[in-house]
Amino acid sequence: MNFDDNPQEAEFRATARTWIGANAPKQYEDELRKSSLGRTQLKNANILEVAKAWQKRKADAGWACLHWPKEYGGRGSSPIERVIWQQEEGPFGLLSRMFIIGHGMCGPTMMAFAREEHKRTYLPPLASGEKIWCQLFSEPAGGSDVAGLRTRAEKDGDDWIINGQKIWTSGAHYSDYGILLTRTDPTVPKHKGLTTFFLDMKSPGVEVRPIKQASGASDFNEVYFTNVRIPDHQRLGEVGDGWNVSLTTLMNERSAIGAAVATGFPELFEYCSSLMLDDGPAIEDRAVRSKLANWAVKASGLKYTSMRAISALSKGERPGPENSIGKLVAGSMIQDVATYALDLQGAGGVVSGEDGELAGRFQAMLLRAPGTRVEGGTDEIMRNIIAERVLGLPGDIRVDKDVPFNKIPTKGR
Amino acid sequence: MNFDFSDDQKQLRDQARKFLTEKCSPKAVRVVLDGKAPYDKELWKGLAEMGFLGVAIPEEFGGAGAGHLELCVIAEEMGRANAPVPFSSTVYLAAEALLIAGSEAQKKKWLPAIASGEAIGTLALFEGKGNPSPESVKLTAANGVLNGVKKPVADGAVADFAVVAARTGASGRDGDISLFLVDLKAGGVEVKSLANLDPTRGQAEITFKDAKAEPLGATGEGWSILIQVLDRAAVLCAFEQVGGSDRALEMGRDYALDRIAFGRQIGSFQAVKHMLADMYVSATLARSNSYYGAWALSTNAAELPEAAAAARISATQAFQHCAKNNIQVHGGMGFTWEFDCHMYYRRANAMALGLGSLSYWEDQLIDRMRKKNAA
Numbered sequence: 001m002n003f004d005d006n007p008q009e010a011e012f013r014a015t016a017r018t019w020i021g022a023n024a025p026k027q028y029e030d031e032l033r034k035s036s037l038g039r040t041q042l043k044n045a046n047i048l049e050v051a052k053a054w055q056k057r058k059a060d061a062g063w064a065c066l067h068w069p070k071e072y073g074g075r076g077s078s079p080i081e082r083v084i085w086q087q088e089e090g091p092f093g094l095l096s097r098m099f100i101i102g103h104g105m106c107g108p109t110m111m112a113f114a115r116e117e118h119k120r121t122y123l124p125p126l127a128s129g130e131k132i133w134c135q136l137f138s139e140p141a142g143g144s145d146v147a148g149l150r151t152r153a154e155k156d157g158d159d160w161i162i163n164g165q166k167i168w169t170s171g172a173h174y175s176d177y178g179i180l181l182t183r184t185d186p187t188v189p190k191h192k193g194l195t196t197f198f199l200d201m202k203s204p205g206v207e208v209r210p211i212k213q214a215s216g217a218s219d220f221n222e223v224y225f226t227n228v229r230i231p232d233h234q235r236l237g238e239v240g241d242g243w244n245v246s247l248t249t250l251m252n253e254r255s256a257i258g259a260a261v262a263t264g265f266p267e268l269f270e271y272c273s274s275l276m277l278d279d280g281p282a283i284e285d286r287a288v289r290s291k292l293a294n295w296a297v298k299a300s301g302l303k304y305t306s307m308r309a310i311s312a313l314s315k316g317e318r319p320g321p322e323n324s325i326g327k328l329v330a331g332s333m334i335q336d337v338a339t340y341a342l343d344l345q346g347a348g349g350v351v352s353g354e355d356g357e358l359a360g361r362f363q364a365m366l367l368r369a370p371g372t373r374v375e376g377g378t379d380e381i382m383r384n385i386i387a388e389r390v391l392g393l394p395g396d397i398r399v400d401k402d403v404p405f406n407k408i409p410t411k412g413r
Numbered sequence: 414m415n416f417d418f419s420d421d422q423k424q425l426r427d428q429a430r431k432f433l434t435e436k437c438s439p440k441a442v443r444v445v446l447d448g449k450a451p452y453d454k455e456l457w458k459g460l461a462e463m464g465f466l467g468v469a470i471p472e473e474f475g476g477a478g479a480g481h482l483e484l485c486v487i488a489e490e491m492g493r494a495n496a497p498v499p500f501s502s503t504v505y506l507a508a509e510a511l512l513i514a515g516s517e518a519q520k521k522k523w524l525p526a527i528a529s530g531e532a533i534g535t536l537a538l539f540e541g542k543g544n545p546s547p548e549s550v551k552l553t554a555a556n557g558v559l560n561g562v563k564k565p566v567a568d569g570a571v572a573d574f575a576v577v578a579a580r581t582g583a584s585g586r587d588g589d590i591s592l593f594l595v596d597l598k599a600g601g602v603e604v605k606s607l608a609n610l611d612p613t614r615g616q617a618e619i620t621f622k623d624a625k626a627e628p629l630g631a632t633g634e635g636w637s638i639l640i641q642v643l644d645r646a647a648v649l650c651a652f653e654q655v656g657g658s659d660r661a662l663e664m665g666r667d668y669a670l671d672r673i674a675f676g677r678q679i680g681s682f683q684a685v686k687h688m689l690a691d692m693y694v695s696a697t698l699a700r701s702n703s704y705y706g707a708w709a710l711s712t713n714a715a716e717l718p719e720a721a722a723a724a725r726i727s728a729t730q731a732f733q734h735c736a737k738n739n740i741q742v743h744g745g746m747g748f749t750w751e752f753d754c755h756m757y758y759r760r761a762n763a764m765a766l767g768l769g770s771l772s773y774w775e776d777q778l779i780d781r782m783r784k785k786n787a788a
Contacts, residue, residue: 001711296723297723301697304416304704305698311415314415394677
């Protein structure tokens, strides 16, 4: 058991550190380090432009998408090298947030299912950040129940015609391409009639409407499809096999490990270390210490769980469903930490934004936190995954499993 | 980086699990639970023969000299089996105190006897309610003898010797505390067994009346040695707790698959599934924190104090959480004497207190984190 780099890893780390030291956009380092959880913004610069410039610079020097094969714009690195890179990249890694879905899910899905010429055309600009990708899965009628989606794809000669609506699409408003899951046969049970495509988000008939969230930000979108044409050669996998294709996409989501999971704990500890309460320093208050200690061991538990996962990965083991715990634990922890930080502020805690304590850092965290517990699978879905796939408990009863999709009731009462 | 046990260490774990499954069935644990024996002597002998008692004791003192990662692996299995033997008192507390502060002669006398199973040791620290603190130590040492009362002393009724914390100065500050080795079979020592939450590991009251004692470590160094001993024991106990958590989770899972209600396996109800998922989460976090503790323990890293406190808190919470919800999954059967659930519930709650309660370790963790941040 050790945390030491072996000689190759040490050399990789030194090379990465030198290059990052010479090339990273240092003028933003401090601002990135102090940015609010779940939301990265820059005061005097367009975050998207800064992110794209940094990604391009990395790509030109061979540091983009480390784990991807070289021919598609990656570096062919080992999982451990990828983790070392993330450690060295530090706060600049936050700039990769707009590329996460493209790099973590869309790229690998393209690699697994697209034609070779498409891979060579589309993957390098995805790796370099020149083109941004999104993932069009969720729908108003199917959030947790992804396979309940209703967006139709109908064959028309060599094309498919798409009609329907997606929702909760991260970054659709600045994406160039998307991976789209559709229903191609409503007469068979829901998992069997799905088909996956990729498409140009600028295609005629695609309309993106940003959703204003509870936090006031707009990271997600509704996307409407009206007679959108997709050529058949942009189909990923077989007709009717869309569910399996999407599972590959979601499995890849889990392998995006290594980056520290945001829990809100370092922020709270820092805050309590300097905060004065009426009867003395917060950090010396028994109740505060108890709360902090409880969250400290959750945060460290997640950190070392991730280290264990990285070790397993480096021995060639695949990341498994046990990695669901990071999101499950961190999601509600962020929410609880923010609530507690505001409780410590008392009545003044209601003031947010620039007018608030610490420029409203915890207020912003509180308003963003509900999203963290829902996106990428709700807490309840995460618990089901652990119960069923790790502990081997029976699946939930699914009354619609063997029913043709068009015979499934759509309304309660 | 390799944040996992080695293949050899995993083999040792398999070996220990196989041994304990055979020699330490719930039926065997019940012999002690029902008060028919103070501890499982056959098992103790077997553990010595397997080399488990001296796994981290150097070869020159009769041990296997393997190391503390190996001891962590054994500890996990001891917790899993709910072993009714004075393992933690002897191996984590007494042996570690000797390794840290013992003279050559003291090590030569006691460590081989521990490794061979001939001597049972313990730590006599507490004097009634409360958590570890120099102020709470009232027992006095003067002119080579001890006077005072210690309770509870884990495994005190079966121990051959004890490491005793005594006051050697007037103020009761940490520089006034020293450690002593006492032969509990000698004169001036009275031992009384106490009823306790977990009868599979006895607790005793020990009264010292002019009991002969020899210093362990330098005078006035007692508290700083104790803190090291408690930190090291915290990591080792955390592995027992992790083993216990996993076993309680398994029992709950197996029952949820077995038991039918409303025409379905109860494990198909989301409320039950989610309870078991949360048990898995807490056990996993505890395991990961304990691995960090194991790394720090085995390398004597500067991070040990913080890592030990984190492992202690996390593993205590996980074992309590898993043990109580295992009973909940079992429903009414879960709190019968006949089912094994209560053995883990007892152990979890007794272990939560033995090295100082959660609130003590929470304070330790925060103090240590502050110190690190200030450095």
